[in-house]
Amino acid sequence: MPLPFLTADRDGAATDVATGTAVSPPREAPEDMYESRHLRWRRPYHPGPLRVGGTAVVLLLAACVLFSGVIIALAGSLPGAGICVAVAALLITIAFRLVRTGIWVGPKGLRQLSLLSGTTLSWADVAGVRTVQQPVRLLGLPRTVQGQVLVVERTQGKALPALVSDQGADFLGRPRAFAETALAVEDEVAEFKG
Numbered sequence: 001m002p003l004p005f006l007t008a009d010r011d012g013a014a015t016d017v018a019t020g021t022a023v024s025p026p027r028e029a030p031e032d033m034y035e036s037r038h039l040r041w042r043r044p045y046h047p048g049p050l051r052v053g054g055t056a057v058v059l060l061l062a063a064c065v066l067f068s069g070v071i072i073a074l075a076g077s078l079p080g081a082g083i084c085v086a087v088a089a090l091l092i093t094i095a096f097r098l099v100r101t102g103i104w105v106g107p108k109g110l111r112q113l114s115l116l117s118g119t120t121l122s123w124a125d126v127a128g129v130r131t132v133q134q135p136v137r138l139l140g141l142p143r144t145v146q147g148q149v150l151v152v153e154r155t156q157g158k159a160l161p162a163l164v165s166d167q168g169a170d171f172l173g174r175p176r177a178f179a180e181t182a183l184a185v186e187d188e189v190a191e192f193k194g
Contacts, residue, residue, distance in 0.1 A: 042105065043102050044103070044184045048171055054169060055099045059091075062091035065084050066085065069085050101114055103152070103163065105185070105189065109126065110123070110129075123193050125155055127154055128186075129185050131151070132151050132162075135147070136148075136162065137168075140169070149162035150164040150182055150185060
């Protein structure tokens with residue numbers, strides 16, 4: 001049986017189980033790709049390895065709590081199992097919010113999501129996005145170090161709190177990736193506003 005995910009021809013080709021032949025998926029027209037890209041919220045950068053690793057650890061902890069809940073339920077204590085399921089659901093929600101933290105762009109505006117809250121600005125309310133050198137929190141902890149942040153400025157009122165920095169979970173130890181992301185976000189804002 002061919003295993004396309006182990007070979008070099010894994011670029012989207014699927015294998016027909018009955019015949020064993022490669023079947024390529026239908027390709028989208030360039031216009032369709034452009035439309036689908038600009039009709040939904042998307043993050044113009046990938047989450048960093050520390051963010052993904054932290055999320056994986058939280059999900060692993062949730063799996064352990066769920067497994068404990070199953071053992072407690074088999075032992076006959078349903079209220080204890082219910083508490084374990086509730087804690088696991090809370091951990092899964094935290095993991096989901098943790099991986100979605102950052103700046104998102106879409107056809108309606110710019111969205112900045114943190115762990116507990118989010119702010120959405122329409123494109124008319126966004127004056128611009130720029131990189132600023134200032135003291136920032138190291139991995140979101142109380143300790144501050146000198147670093148760069150991506151600041152979203154409003155047309156009226158003060159700028160949004162800095163959420164994406166070169167000392168955060170997405171870009172710690174990767175200054176080049178932060179610079180490329182800052183340019184990508186600025187380009188996205190200019191494209192959607194223009």
